[in-house]
Amino acid sequence: MSAPSPQILTVGSGAVGSLYSWRLASSAAVTVVCRSSYDIVTKQGFTMTTQKFGDATFHPDHVAKSVEEAVGLNNGRPFDFILVTLKALPLEYDVSKMIEPAVTRGKTTIVLIQNGLGIEEPIVQRFPDNPLISCAAYVKPGHIKMVIPNEHLVVGLYKPSKVDSSQQRQVFVDLLEKGNVDVDLTDDIEQLRWQKLFWNASYSSVCTILQTDTTGSKLAKNTLVNVIRDVARAANANGYEFDEQEQVDLMIGMTEGKAEGYKPSMLLDYERKQPMEVEVILGTALRRAKEKGVAVPYLETAYDLCTALNALNLRSKM
Numbered sequence: 001m002s003a004p005s006p007q008i009l010t011v012g013s014g015a016v017g018s019l020y021s022w023r024l025a026s027s028a029a030v031t032v033v034c035r036s037s038y039d040i041v042t043k044q045g046f047t048m049t050t051q052k053f054g055d056a057t058f059h060p061d062h063v064a065k066s067v068e069e070a071v072g073l074n075n076g077r078p079f080d081f082i083l084v085t086l087k088a089l090p091l092e093y094d095v096s097k098m099i100e101p102a103v104t105r106g107k108t109t110i111v112l113i114q115n116g117l118g119i120e121e122p123i124v125q126r127f128p129d130n131p132l133i134s135c136a137a138y139v140k141p142g143h144i145k146m147v148i149p150n151e152h153l154v155v156g157l158y159k160p161s162k163v164d165s166s167q168q169r170q171v172f173v174d175l176l177e178k179g180n181v182d183v184d185l186t187d188d189i190e191q192l193r194w195q196k197l198f199w200n201a202s203y204s205s206v207c208t209i210l211q212t213d214t215t216g217s218k219l220a221k222n223t224l225v226n227v228i229r230d231v232a233r234a235a236n237a238n239g240y241e242f243d244e245q246e247q248v249d250l251m252i253g254m255t256e257g258k259a260e261g262y263k264p265s266m267l268l269d270y271e272r273k274q275p276m277e278v279e280v281i282l283g284t285a286l287r288r289a290k291e292k293g294v295a296v297p298y299l300e301t302a303y304d305l306c307t308a309l310n311a312l313n314l315r316s317k318m
């Protein structure tokens with residue numbers, strides 16, 4: 001008798017959630033929680049258009065309106081993995097509370113595929129005995145259309161977690177690889193999150209403040225460089241050893257080489273009048289710098305302006 005399929009619940013069925021749910025569904029039973037897309041996904045599934053994986057219609061095993069409903073639809077079977085692919089918006093909602101009804105204590109592995117720093121803390125606080133996997137996605141799907149052809153996912157461990165999640169990570173990686181996802185591993189996801197912030201904190205905020213893409217942001221190169229330097233200083237005060245100049249050269253070189261004319265997701269959120277991930281992209285780094293007594297004036301200004309823009313943008317929607 002073959003082993004039962006791993007049971008996966010995806011919470012947040014946008015670009016990232018639909019993509020990885022689809023890839024995992026080749027060897028797992030996948031339930032997705034859909035909010036505004038519930039009716040269309042129930043009727044038509046997700047229409048996936050990608051260069052790397054081809055085009056398809058993806059029908060999850062179950063579609064639920066809420067986490068509570070997902071638990072009911074799974075007929076008492078506990079979820080092995082909960083994939084959190086919501087935007088990381090700690091001021092809007094508490095992810096740990098949202099997923100709680102579907103978490104079996106000490107068993108369910110919680111997998112975060114989100115941007116930003118500090119997103120693991122509330123999960124570990126509420127579920128100290130559950131395995132935790134934390135991932136950074138390098139992909140640019142539109143809602144259903146993947147723009148960067150070579151997606152890859154870095155699947156990491158979160159060092160402050162008291163639970164050894166390496167075994168669960170291996171199972172998860174095997175499932176991803178069966179779905180042809182390119183996977184890299186890291187045993188210290190925070191290091192990678194800081195590294196990703198060098199780009200996100202600088203380019204995302206400058207492009208959003210200036211309402212321009214990466215090509216336009218070159219006109220504010222000094223600010224880009226100064227924010228990268230500030231984030232590197234904040235990271236180093238928190239135990240890392242990034243070389244400031246090396247990171248500046250890497251971020252600017254990579255963007256000018258591979259990401260001309262690119263709109264960061266923060267700018268896209270702004271344009272769609274959706275909440276921006278300001279806290280996890282700028283706020284946590286700023287707070288951690290301050291806790292260590294490190295001055296990061298450019299990062300602080302970027303945070304302040306993006307916080308204000310976010311508030312004004314959301315207010316104008318009402």
Ligand SMILES: NC(=O)C1=CN([C@@H]2O[C@H](COP(=O)(O)OP(=O)(O)OC[C@H]3O[C@@H](n4cnc5c(N)ncnc54)[C@H](OP(=O)(O)O)[C@@H]3O)[C@@H](O)[C@H]2O)C=CC1
Pocket residue numbers: 011012013014015016017033034035036037085086087088093113114115116137138139140141143265277
């Ligand atoms: N898109 C990208 O290219 C990349 C994204 N990332 C990161 O991945 C994460 C996910 O991003 P992405 O997929 O783009 O985000 P999307 O905005 O495309 O998707 C988020 C989904 O979460 C749903 N959602 C929001 N609040 C709730 C709620 N309370 N209950 C149920 N569902 C809810 C939204 O539903 P609704 O449609 O109803 O609002 C939406 O379907 C983010 O942290 C992002 O920064 C990282 C790399 C690349």
Ligand SMILES: CC(C)(CO)C(=O)C(=O)O
Pocket residue numbers: 115137138139140200204263264265266
């Ligand atoms: C790294 C990148 C560019 C997507 O992979 C991103 O995080 C963003 O657009 O905000």
